[in-house]
Amino acid sequence: MDFARKWLRNSRLLEAQPEFTVRAVFWGLLIGCLICFTNLSLGLQSGWISMMSIQSALIGFLISRILPTPMTPQEIIVVQTTAVATGTMPLAAGFVGILPALTLLDEERDGTPAIRLSWLAAIGWSCSVAFFGVFLSPPLRKQVIIEEQLTFPSGTATAQLISVLHDLPPPDTTVRRRQGYRHLEDQEEDAGMPDESAPPVTSSHEVPADQAVVAREGWNELIWSFGVSGAMTLxxxxxxxxFSIPLFGNYLAKEWLWFFTPSLSYVGQGIIMGFPTTISMNLGMVVGWAILSPLSKFMGWAPGPVGDMSNGARGWILWISLGIMCADSLVSLLPVALEYIEDALRPWRRGYSNISEDHTRIRNEETETEDRLVPHSWVVSGLVLSISMGTLLVWMVFGAEGIRPWATLLGFILGGLLSVIGVRALGETDLNPVSGLGKVSQLFFAWIQPGNIVANIIAGGVAEAGAQQAGDLMQDLKTGHLCHASPRAQFFGQLIGSSISILVTTTAFTLYNRAYVIPGPSFPAPTAYVWLSLARLLRDGQLPENSGSFMIVFSAIFAVSSALKTYTARRGHWLAKWIPSGVAFAIGFLNTPSFSIARLLGGIMEFLFRRYFAKDGGDIRLIIVASGFVLGEGVVSIVTLVLRTFGVGVASCIGCGHGLCAGCPAVL
Structure with missing residues (x-):
């Protein structure tokens, strides 16, 4: 009873406190801009970005502790929501994949010259895809959070963190089993009764913390980790x-790209990813770069330099990576797709009744009042406006020869359908399979507009953007739901964050393009080659010698692996997290070993820390340190970008005997 009274008292108090405030939006934008620069840099380097919702909430809390009046839990949620919307734009708008892919076009091979967008054109492109996912979020929230009550592990973990930091009762993370439809003979059995057999669901991201420790030591650990990472980057x-240590000797570094980058940002990413994911990535690194790369070279299948993406070993193993990602993503989506098909067919079955559905809806009704929800008219108007304006802007930027308006419109429609599947997968597994969804869209547009590589890439990017953005924002809405935050306040934060991020991301990308060659040695943009290679394959149907056989074998292996991983994860089996992730395994192929090794170090640190120093999950200092590592390099990369823009070069090439160092005159 005491717990119930405390929970009720805190709930009423929270609802009476301010949520959407100027200071919450300001700090959310500031944190989001730092994450945006970090994600743009990391995404162009490795194709991997971090949503950083937990980190945003944690940094917001630390900032709140030094303000005259600390921010409320709901303000922290607005900070986090705004920061995530701002920080994930590099991926949502395709700055780490779509736009670099368009610069790789070859007129002789592809029938169109390379496309390099100006700052204004990039603004137009970003505006075309920036808001569709935001307006998709409210109706998806009602379906997957209110009615189906999906877990969304990262969103749940963030809610747990916020509750602990503010000394609130833990959020109710009990998930009821979906009742669905029942036959007439089962209507009276357990009608309207909650499923008490379903255990509370806890996230894999254990975040309980000692508030006093965080408030006392959090800033110190964030500052020193930020400073060390920034100093190393500079x-x-x-x-x-x-950042290019020939750990295995100059020969392996120069000829086979086996060198080590001791980037603390990569280490921090490894901590955030967790040990199982980094293991999958490094298994892919070993198979791709230690086995298949030498094999393709010595057998004459990839005669060019190892790092050449056109006729070298790196380009050869790219195709196997592509097959693995497609197989893993599509198989993991099958259960979700089958559930929707089953739900659609149930009304046509004999004995169908919707009585039990009515009971379920009564039980899972909305907990927020109308003044705290996003009005239906806003959603409809926003979707119509974002789709129509998006179609117009894409036509203005790329022209009818690039992609026809009707194809762009279909891209938005397909993006909406894929968003439903992607959000469901994210809610159940904590993985947003946007890479697989992007490939599905490319396959679709290869059929409806064949032979047009530009249209294939752009339309695929439009569809992927909606799915990726809706998924990321849904994690935030889950956090808000568990902590009694206003969905309308979060919606405003998402709109503002996305709007500001258009300017920030476009400007940063333009500056990077002026200072560096993208894709190039410093920023290889590996996912750009994935987009372009699949578009070319769908048009030409040609693969490098013998790569097709290996694609089939590895795709089959990871189709089975993905099915087993999905099966065990849906049943909450401990084995699920140790079954290799196909997408992470494929990323090990895409990136040179230097990226994966550093992340493995972070994963090992996370494993040892959780096992020996924080067995009860009661210490989040490692999250703070990881955040400092990632943000330190991201922020200082802005400084190095300015230095490069003004012509300030390297001080010394001492110790570099392989010519692969970023900034080395030999590779510029």
Missing amino acids: SAYFFPVV
């Missing part, structure tokens, strides 16, 4: 060998 700019 030293690597002036002395490039710092």
Whole structure:
């Protein structure tokens, strides 16, 4: 009874406190801009970005502790929501994949010259895809959070963190089993009764914390980790060998790209990813770069330099990586798709009744009042406006020869359908399979507009953007739901964050393009090659010698692996997290070993820390340190970008005997 009274008292108090405030939006934008720069840099380097919702909430809390009046839990949620919407735009708008892919077009091979967007054109492209996912979020929230009560592990973990930091009762994370439809003979059995057999669902991200420790030590650990990471990044700019250590000798570094980048940002990403994911990535690295790369070279299938994406080993193993990602993503989506098909067919079955559905809806009704929800008219108007304006802007940027308006419109429609599947998968597994959804859209547009590589890439990007953005924002809405935050306040934060991020991301990308060659040695943009390679394959149907056989074998292996992983994950089996992730395995192929090794170090740190120093999950200092590592390099990368723009180069190439250092005159 005491717990119930405390929960009720806190719930009423929270609802009476301010949520959408100027200071919450300001700090959310500031944190989001730092994450945006970090994600743009990391995405162009490795194709991998971090949503960083937990980190945003944690940094918001630390900032709140030094304000004259600390922010309320709901303000922290607005901070987090705004920061995530701002920070994930590099992926949502295709700055780490779609736009670099268009610059790789070859007129002789592809029938169209390379497309390099100006700052204004990039603004137009970003505006065309920035808001569709935001307006999709409210109706999806009602379906997957209110009615189906999906877990959304990262969103749940963030809610747990916020509750602990503010000394609130833990959020109710009990998930009821969906009742669905029942036959007439089962109507009276358990009608309207909650499923008490379903256990409370806890996230894999254990985040309980000691509030006093975080408030006392959090800033110190964030500052020193930020400073060390930033200092290492700055030293690597002036002395490039710092991030290109020939750990296995100059020969392997120069000829086979086996060198080590001790980036603390990569280490921080490994901590955030967790040990199982980094293991999958490094298994892919070993298979791709230690086995298949030498095999393709020595057998004459990839005669060019190892790092060449057109006729070298790196380009050869790219196709196997593509097959693995497609197989893993599509198989993991099958259960979700089958559930929707089953739900659609149930009304046509004999003995169908919707009585039990009515009971379920009564039981899972909306907990927020109308003044805190996003009005239906806003959603409809926003979707119509975002789709129509998006179609117009894409036509203005790329022209009818690039992609026809009707194809762009179909891209938005397909994006909406794929968003439903992607959000469901994210809610159940904590993985947003946007890479697979993007490939589905490319396959679809290869059929309706064949032979047009530009249209294939752009329409695929439009569809992927909606699915990716809706999924990321749904995690935030789950956090808000568990912590009694206003969905309307979060919606405003998402709109503002997305709007500001258009300017921030476009400007940053333009500056990077002026200072560096993208794709290039410093920023290889590996996912750009994935987009372009699949578009070319769908048009030409040609693969590098013998790569098709390996694609089939590895695709089959990871189709089975993905099915087993999905099966065990849906049943909450401990084995699920140790079954290799196909997407992470494929990323190990895409990136050179230097990226994966550093992340493995972070994963090992996370494993050892959780096992020996925080067995009860009661210490989040490692999350703070990881956040400092990631943000330190991201922020200092802005400094190095300015230095490069003004012509300030490396101080010394001492120790670099392989010519692969970023900033080395030999590779610029």
